Structures are given as structure tokens and as C-alpha cells.
Amino acid sequence: MSSRLNSFILASAAKCIGCRACELACGAAHVQGGVSVGSLQGSIAPRLYLTRVEEICVPVGCRHCEDAPCAAVCPNGAIQRTDSGVLVDEEYCVGCKTCLAACPVGAMEMAQIWKDGRPALRKVVDPQNSDTFILEPALLASKCDLCHERENGPACVEACPKDALILVDPMKVKKRRNIEAALALAGVDTRTDFRSGEER
Amino acid sequence: MENLTQVVAIDQAVCTGCRRCAEVCPVDAIIGAEGQPQSIDTSKCVICGQCVLACSAFVSPFDDVAENLPAMRKERGLDADDQSLLFAAHFRSDIKRVSALLSDPAKKSMVQCAPAVRTSIAEEYGLAPGTLTPGQLAASLRRLGFDAVYDTIFAADVTIMEESSELLQRIESGGPLPMFTSCCPGWVRYMETAWPDLTEHLSSCKSPQQMAGALFKTYGAEIAGVGPESIASVAVMPCTAKKHEAARPEMQASGVPDVDAVLTVTELAAMLKAKNIDLTAMPEEEFDVPMGLYSGAGVIFGATGGVMEAALRTAIAVTTGKDVSESGVKFFPAGEGIHRASVDVAGKNFRAVVVSGLANAAPLLEDVRAGKADFDFMEVMCCPGGCVAGGGQPKLLPGVDRADAIAKRRGGLHRHDKELPVRASHKNESVVALYEKYLGEPLGHRSHELLHTHYGDKCGGH
Numbered sequence: 001m002s003s004r005l006n007s008f009i010l011a012s013a014a015k016c017i018g019c020r021a022c023e024l025a026c027g028a029a030h031v032q033g034g035v036s037v038g039s040l041q042g043s044i045a046p047r048l049y050l051t052r053v054e055e056i057c058v059p060v061g062c063r064h065c066e067d068a069p070c071a072a073v074c075p076n077g078a079i080q081r082t083d084s085g086v087l088v089d090e091e092y093c094v095g096c097k098t099c100l101a102a103c104p105v106g107a108m109e110m111a112q113i114w115k116d117g118r119p120a121l122r123k124v125v126d127p128q129n130s131d132t133f134i135l136e137p138a139l140l141a142s143k144c145d146l147c148h149e150r151e152n153g154p155a156c157v158e159a160c161p162k163d164a165l166i167l168v169d170p171m172k173v174k175k176r177r178n179i180e181a182a183l184a185l186a187g188v189d190t191r192t193d194f195r196s197g198e199e200r
Numbered sequence: 201m202e203n204l205t206q207v208v209a210i211d212q213a214v215c216t217g218c219r220r221c222a223e224v225c226p227v228d229a230i231i232g233a234e235g236q237p238q239s240i241d242t243s244k245c246v247i248c249g250q251c252v253l254a255c256s257a258f259v260s261p262f263d264d265v266a267e268n269l270p271a272m273r274k275e276r277g278l279d280a281d282d283q284s285l286l287f288a289a290h291f292r293s294d295i296k297r298v299s300a301l302l303s304d305p306a307k308k309s310m311v312q313c314a315p316a317v318r319t320s321i322a323e324e325y326g327l328a329p330g331t332l333t334p335g336q337l338a339a340s341l342r343r344l345g346f347d348a349v350y351d352t353i354f355a356a357d358v359t360i361m362e363e364s365s366e367l368l369q370r371i372e373s374g375g376p377l378p379m380f381t382s383c384c385p386g387w388v389r390y391m392e393t394a395w396p397d398l399t400e401h402l403s404s405c406k407s408p409q410q411m412a413g414a415l416f417k418t419y420g421a422e423i424a425g426v427g428p429e430s431i432a433s434v435a436v437m438p439c440t441a442k443k444h445e446a447a448r449p450e451m452q453a454s455g456v457p458d459v460d461a462v463l464t465v466t467e468l469a470a471m472l473k474a475k476n477i478d479l480t481a482m483p484e485e486e487f488d489v490p491m492g493l494y495s496g497a498g499v500i501f502g503a504t505g506g507v508m509e510a511a512l513r514t515a516i517a518v519t520t521g522k523d524v525s526e527s528g529v530k531f532f533p534a535g536e537g538i539h540r541a542s543v544d545v546a547g548k549n550f551r552a553v554v555v556s557g558l559a560n561a562a563p564l565l566e567d568v569r570a571g572k573a574d575f576d577f578m579e580v581m582c583c584p585g586g587c588v589a590g591g592g593q594p595k596l597l598p599g600v601d602r603a604d605a606i607a608k609r610r611g612g613l614h615r616h617d618k619e620l621p622v623r624a625s626h627k628n629e630s631v632v633a634l635y636e637k638y639l640g641e642p643l644g645h646r647s648h649e650l651l652h653t654h655y656g657d658k659c660g661g662h
Contacts, residue, residue, distance in 0.1 A: 018235065019218035021256040021598035028597050035605060036594035037285055038466050046260055052331055055215070055235065085414070108263055159598035161220065195369035 005170040005190035006064035006085045007146060007155055008175065013058035015164035022059050025159030029147055029156035032113050043117065045111035046142045048156055059156070059165070061084065062107035062144035069107055070099035070143070078141065090120055093140040100141070189197050202446055203222045207247050207443045208291050211272070212237040213265050214257055215288035222253035226558035226582065227390065230627070237288075244393060246558065248386040248582045249440030249591015255289035256598055266409075268399030284470060291591070297461040301432035302345045308424050309432040311346040312412045312491075313337060315353050316438040316502030316587040317387060317465050319612030323594040323605075324469035325480045332616055335484025338492070341436075342485065343477045348420065350491035354497030355412035358634065359383060360510050361585060362623035363405045364518075365642035367577055371372050371548070378553075378568065378576050383506050384405045386582030387444035390558055390656055397563050399656030406458075408501065409435050409442055410451050412491065413458030414650040416466065419638050420491060421454070422632040428454035435462045438590035441582070453650045462607070464592025493630035496525075496617035503610040504556035505539065508579045511584045512552075513545065513624040519546040525620055525623045536560050538638035540575070557584035583612060 011022075014140075027044030048061030064085040066070045071079040071086060077094035079099060090113045102107040113120040122138035142147075146167070147154045210221070210230075210518045215237040222230040222238070229245040232238035239347075240251075259266055277293035278284070302309055322331035341349045367379050382388055382403040391399050406414065413435065417428035424431070435442060445451070446459035464469070472479055487493070497513050500506030500516040512527035531539035537560030541552050553575045555561045561580050567573045583589040588609035596602055622628055 017220070018216040018222050018259060019216040019256050020216060020260075023255045023260060024258055025598045027260075032326070034323055035329060035596055035600045036323045036466075037597060038324040038469050038594055039326045040285075043261065043283070044258070045262075047261075049262065057235070110262065155599060161598070 006081070007167055007169050008064045008085070008147070009061055009144065009156060009195070010168045011059045011061075011167055012164045012166075013049075013056055015162045016050075016058045017164075018050055018161055019161065020056040022046075022048060022156035022165055023050055023162060024134045025142075025155040029150055029155035031177055041175065042114045043112050045142055047107075047109070047142055049106070049109075060107070061082040061156075062103075063105060064144075064146070065104075066081055069102040070141075073098045073102045079097065085144075085146045087145055087148075088141045089113075090115065090140050094136060095122075095140050095192065107143050109142045112137045113140045113142060205396045206240075206242065206292070208240065208245065208249055208252060208289070208440055210238050210240055210251070210255075211286070211288050211290065212239070213268070213272070214286065216257045218253050218257065218536040220256070221289050222602045224254045226250070226386075229395065243317065243615045246386040246389045246582060247441040247444045247591075248558070249291055250583060251289040251637045252287070252291055252440065252591050253421070253595055255287045255591070257288040260266070263434040264401050271468070279543075279659075291464065292443065292465060293297055294443065294461045295467050295615050298434055298463055298467075298471065299461060301434060302433070302654075304432065306430060307432040308426055308430055309346045309434065310348040310350055310416045310420055311341050311434045311436065311520075312350050312352040312355070312377075312409070312416075313341070313436040314409070314438055314587060315356065315613060316503060316508075316590065316593070316609065317436050317468070319502070320438065320593050321465050321589065322480060324466065324471060325478070327480060329605040330509055330610075330612035332612045333479060334616065335486070336479050336482040338483040338487045339482035340477050343482070344472065346434070347493075348416075349585040350412065350416065350420070350486050351406045351492035351494055352412050352437075352489045353498035354628070354630060355408035355415065356383075356501040356507075356510070357495050357625035357628045357631045358411050358415070358651065359405055359408050359501075359507075360497060360514050361631060361635070361642045362411075362647060363403050364511050364515050366403055366405065368515075371576065378573050378578055379403055382655065383501065383584050384505060384580060384587075385439070385441035386558060387561070387580045388525075388562070389441065389444070389534050390582065392656055395569070396656060398407065398565060398568055401568060402655045404649050404652040406451070406651055407442075407445060408498075409445065410653075413446070413451070414453035415456040415457065415459060415634075417489060418650055419634065422638075423490070424609045428456050433460045434457060435459050436465065436468045436583065437462055438465050438587045438593045439583075439590040440464065440594070441640070450653055460633055466592065466594055469594075478551075490633060493628060494620075495625050496623035498619040498626045498628075499613055499617045499620065503613050504581050504584075505554045505579065506586065508552055510625055511577075513627065514544075514626045516610070517624055519530045520627065521626070523627070535563075538564070545618045550577070553578040555580040556586060558582040588613065601632050 008168035023046035026046045031042035048059045068086045119137035123133045123137040126132045126134045217235040226276045229241045317336040443462040497510035531541040534540040537557040539554045585606045
């Protein structure tokens with residue numbers, strides 16, 4: 001991964017069939033569990049979102065922006081650019097949703113966050129007894145973390161049955177484009193067809 | 201079993217039309233355009249549930265339809281606050297039916313588990329595929345409240361006694377041959393819907409599930425000292441088609457349904473978790489005698505080729521007088537999902553075929569229809585790999601190596617077979633006692649009444 005520019009996950013709308021395997025794998029990768037759906041402990045909240053517009057369907061997720069608006073607007077400093085991309089620190093998130101409004105691609109959601117097999121909790125007044133509080137799962141900022149703690153990399157990329165998702169390393173792409181452009185100037189056509197998402 | 205809804209269905213409000221289900225459907229029963237919600241042609245569907253396993257279109261908490269979750273759960277027979285993930289392709293839940301049976305003080309509850317349940321249910325607790333938990337399974341069922349924890353494998357052993365006798369009888373009396381196994385309800389339904397002219401080739405044996413159910417309400421009722429109507433008969437299966445099989449109107453040997461309700465592996469795991477029963481933390485306990493005693497031959501019914509191997513073990517022992525732990529018969533690949541062998545039994549050459557995956561059976565059936573079949577006995581398992589890959593098994597997450605998981609479940613069953621003291625059905629003491637005390641002999645009058653049926657009368661939608 002380039003330390004200068006963040007990687008991000010890009011989907012090919014031409015390849016996507018809308019099966020939601022990426023969303024399921026993503027949700028599963030962020031809770032504890034084994035190989036089966038029934039083994040998952042906790043609610044499944046995907047961090048990329050299959051989006052339909054007429055005939056088009058494709059998952060949309062975080063671009064890990066270099067000047068990330070979500071990080072810029074967070075009043076609590078809970079979102080930071082790190083070597084592993086733009087990440088939310090749930091300890092500091094208060095669920096104000098400013099990031100959700102600021103994100104240009106709608107990558108931010110508010111969801112139950114699972115830490116160490118338990119949901120992050122919030123204190124609310126007990127509806128049965130206004131003198132006491134109860135704890136319930138809080139909805140906090142939830143976004144793609146590139147599965148940076150996962151051995152095999154992003155779960156969505158691994159799960160896609162059509163290879164429609166790729167983990168883009170921007171510097172590699174840029175250098176390849178330079179080479180392709182240089183060859184094109186020499187009359188050799190080696191352009192990557194972006195719609196098919198093929199990496200060459 | 202009245203007022204039951206369709207066993208396998210696709211929720212139009214959740215389906216995205218990716219059609220990955222259509223890729224695995226063995227009978228092309230999934231109808232719909234790409235990108236549009238799909239539906240099931242119930243006149244063709246064999247209820248194998250492979251679509252349910254393949255479906256990854258789930259209700260995300262961020263979907264608009266998530267607002268209707270309580271109503272959607274209710275429609276599927278789940279509690280309104282059930283937390284399990286809902287997918288477009290799904291099967292009917294029978295958890296509530298089983299809970300009602302268990303809490304009925306007038307009923308003595310008897311449960312059976314198919315072989316393939318004990319090699320996969322641990323996956324629902326985060327363990328690896330193929331982890332064997334027979335003892336913990338028995339303990340968990342007891343904690344759930346079942347009065348008698350019997351086993352389908354016992355009935356698989358009985359099936360070998362009946363089916364091998366039937367095959368010998370057919371060979372002696374000239375037909376109809378070749379004979380087909382009848383333990384897989386997806387396969388039986390395929391015969392009834394797509395090859396109705398060939399159903400006489402199916403063995404008249406009920407499946408192990410239905411044999412066990414029939415024996416629970418007769419032999420088991422006698423042991424328990426109650427009438428058949430006082431018994432709640434529950435089956436835990438790796439299979440969705442078993443739910444349909446249990447509801448067949450002719451499966452009522454004692455005048456009431458042989459099997460009252462069928463749970464899949466995933467449903468049993470959900471029930472156990474709801475009662476805070478951690479299967480993996482249970483002590484290893486025995487299944488109850490007499491109908492919980494089983495042989496290694498019955499265990500391998502849960503994997504492709506297992507019924508054939510179990511039958512061969514008994515056939516070789518009975519005809520040669522030589523007891524063998526394994527038949528030693530080697531099957532050779534003969535096309536996609538097909539294995540063949542030729543073996544001499546009692547001085548006669550016997551040709552056997554094993555088919556794994558319903559879609560692979562068609563060419564062989566064409567041969568039978570044309571009178572060109574070059575085999576005597578055929579085992580067919582609807583799901584590729586056998587019941588270890590059934591539609592009621594734990595649903596593997598996307599990205600998990602499915603073939604590897606199924607191979608490990610199969611490996612678990614073969615390991616279990618090897619570790620058991622008795623490895624041939626006819627050597628199962630409880631089976632011997634059942635014939636001595638109750639049934640008389642295989643294909644006898646009582647066997648005929650309780651353990652055999654006639655396939656082909658019922659088909660149409662489900």
C-alpha cells in the first residue's frame with residue numbers, strides 16, 4: 001500500500017450482478033464468528049452499499065479521500081487519516097451524523113458497532129423509571145476500514161463471485177497509466193477498459 | 201399437517217435478481233429476468249434448498265424494507281423479534297411447531313437426527329466444518345427437553361436391511377430393475393415430477409427419516425407405554441425437502457403422521473442458542489436405546505456413495521458369511537458426478553452406480569427409459585456431495601471455500617464410521633432386536649405396513 005495516497009475499493013458496474021455477497025462478507029468480517037451465517041455474533045451492518053439506479057446496480061463505499069470531508073467536519077476528532085486509510089475511532093464518535101452529511105459518496109452510515117464481541121453502548125433514561133439509566137446499543141459512525149486487521153485483505157473483494165471489486169492502489173494505477181500513455185504516444189494501444197474493471 | 205406454507209420460497213421484496221440461485225438449481229425451477237425478483241416454479245422444484253444456500257441477498261439494516269422486518273419474520277414463521285438475518289431465498293421455519301410439541305404435557309417427545317447433522321452443527325458455534333459432535337448433539341437435545349433422543353442412523357441401518365432384501369427379491373423375481381435408492385426426498389420428488397413413468401424403479405422403502413418416525417409411533421410407543429397419538433415425533437435434518445416429505449399424506453403408518461415436524465441444522469442451532477444451550481460446552485452423552493444405537497454403515501448415509509457402501513457391507517457379509525468392516529469395492533469415476541463399480545455377490549455380477557447431484561442423473565434415466573441401462577442398482581443424492589451439502593446445512597458465508605467445507609463434513613462422517621465398534625447395519629444389536637421382537641423379518645408383513653410405501657402417486661406443486 002502506498003503511504004502517500006490511500007488505497008480504496010472500486011466496483012465495476014458492468015460486472016456487478018447485485019448479489020450482495022460483498023455486503024454480507026463485509027458485515028460478517030466486522031463481527032465475531034466462523035464460516036456460517038448462523039455463527040455470526042452481532043448484527044450485520046455492511047460498510048459498502050449495493051446501490052440501484054434504474055438498470056444500474058453497484059456497491060458504493062468509502063474512497064478514503066486524501067482531504068476527507070468526514071474527518072474535517074467531525075466535531076470530536078473521531079475520524080482520522082492513518083496509514084490504513086481514513087478510520088473512525090468509535091471511542092470518540094458521538095453519532096452526530098455530520099460526517100454522513102458531508103461525505104460526497106454516502107459512504108458513512110450510523111450502525112451498531114461491535115467491539116470485542118459486544119456492541120458499543122449508550123446510556124438512556126429508563127422509560128420505566130426516569131430516575132435511572134439503561135444501556136442500549138448506540139448507533140455510531142460506520143464506514144469502510146479496508147479490513148486493515150484482516151489477514152486476507154478486504155472481505156468484499158474476496159467474496160465477490162464476479163471479481164467486480166478491486167482494491168485500488170492509486171500510485172500503481174497512476175504509474176500504469178503513465179506507461180500506457182507513453183506507449184499510446186508511440187502508437188501502441190494498451191488502454192485498460194475501466195468498465196470491465198480488468199487490471200492489466 | 202394442514203395449513204403449511206410453501207417449504208422453499210423467494211421473497212420478492214428482498215430478491216435482487218442476481219440469479220445465482222438459478223445457477224445451482226438442478227431442475228431449472230427459478231423463473232425471472234436478470235435484475236428482477238425471481239420466483240420458484242413449484243411444479244418443478246424438488247425443494248432441495250440449494251437456492252437457499254446460494255442466496256446472499258439479505259435484508260440490511262439500511263434497506264427501506266428493513267422497516268417491515270417484524271412482518272417479514274412473522275410471514276416466515278419466526279418470532280417478530282428474531283434476530284437472524286433474512287435472505288430472499290429461504291425455507292419455512294418450523295421452530296414454533298417444535299416448541300409447541302415440546303411444551304405439550306400430553307406428549308412424549310422423540311427426536312431423531314440425520315447422520316450429517318453431527319458433522320456440521322458445530323459450524324453454527326464458530327467451529328470448523330467436519331468437527332464431529334455426536335455426543336454433544338445428544339446432550340443438547342436432551343437439555344432442549346426431548347424425552348427420547350433416538351437417531352436417524354438407527355433407521356438407516358433398518359433401511360439397509362429392507363432395501364438389500366428388496367434388491368435381492370427384485371433380482372430373483374426379475375424386476376423392476378435397475379432399482380433406485382429412495383432415501384433422498386429431492387431425488388424422489390424429481391422422479392415423481394420429471395420421470396413419472398420410471399417411479400416403479402424406486403425402492404419401496406421409506407426414507408430413514410420416515411422409517412424412524414413410523415417406528416417411533418409404533419415400536420417406540422409400545423416401549424413408552426402410550427398410543428401413537430401421544431407421541432411428538434421430531435426430526436433434525438440437513439435437508440429442506442425432508443419438511444415436505446414428512447407432510448406427505450401417505451406417511452402415516454400408525455394413522456397419525458410418522459414425523460410431526462422437521463427442523464434443519466440451522467433451526468436446531470437457533471433453538472439451542474435461544475435456550476442458552478452451548479452445544480460445544482456440553483458433555484458427550486449417548487443416544488437412547490434402543491433406537492439411538494447405530495452402526496458406521498448408517499453414518500455414511502450422509503455422504504455420497506454411503507448408502508451403496510453400507511448396502512455392500514451387509515450384502516457381502518450375508519452372502520459370503522464373511523464379516524467385513526469395509527466392502528473393499530472400488531468405485532471409478534464415470535462422468536460428472538457419477539461413479540460405477542462391478543462386483544460379484546453370491547456368484548452373480550452386480551453393477552452399481554452412484555450419482556451425486558440431481559442434474560447428473562438424467563442421462564442414466566434416459567438409458568433406463570430406453571431399456572438400455574447397464575446397471576442393477578443406483579444410489580442418487582440430490583445435493584452434490586450428499587446430505588453433507590444439503591439445503592438445511594449451515595449456510596456458508598461468501599468467500600468460504602464451499603467444496604473444502606463439504607469435503608471436511610464428509611471426512612467427519614467417514615472418521616465417525618471408522619471409530620465405531622459396529623460398522624455394518626445387520627450387526628447393530630438394536631436392529632437385530634427390532635426384527636426379533638417386533639418386525640419379524642425384512643419385507644415381512646409389519647415391515648411392509650410400517651416401512652414401505654408407494655412412490656409416484658403424489659406430485660404437482662408444493
